[in-house]
Amino acid sequence: MGRFSSFKIPHPGFPTDLQPQTCLLLTQATGKSLIHDPLYENRFSHLHELRKIGADIEITDPHRAMIFCKTNLLGTKVDGTDIRSTVTLILAGLIAKGKTIVFGAEQVDRGYEKIEEKLKSLGAKIELVIA
Structure with missing residues (x-):
């Protein structure tokens, strides 16, 4: 991944549905980044899980979080809530060193049909296991 820095896009110029993926992207950026989601309160469940993988993140209030520096993510077990x-978290697992297990991954098929096959076609080492 090439070098990039934090950026500022005021609301409504950025789709809130991309906030979780953008937070992940910013864990790999230089500098610190502020994520402000003015539409939804407490929409940061993924940040708690990204911290388990090693991301340096501080949730400052129900609408804001700070993401600090570029961090090396390490595989572990995480829980997807939506x-x-x-x-x-699946994408974080692709970035992380080591094995990442994402619980709740079966729900992804509702919005991203056969994502594991698409990611495999791009060279990802991924397996969907339904328990």
Whole structure:
């Protein structure tokens, strides 16, 4: 991944549905980034899970979070709570060193049909296991 820095896009110029994936992207940016989601309160469940993988994130209030510096993510077990957060955790697992297990991944098929096959076609080492 090439170098990039934080950026500022005022509301409504950025789709809130991309907030979880953007948070993941910003864990790989230089500098610190502020995420402000003015539409939804407490929409940061994915950030708690990204911290388990090693992201340096501070939730400052129900609408804002700070993401600090570029972090090396390390595989671990994480829980996806909804489609957007679960896809974000799957992508985080692709970035992380080591094995990442994402619980709740079966729900992703509702919005991202056969994502594991698409990611495999791009060279990802991924397996969907339904328990």
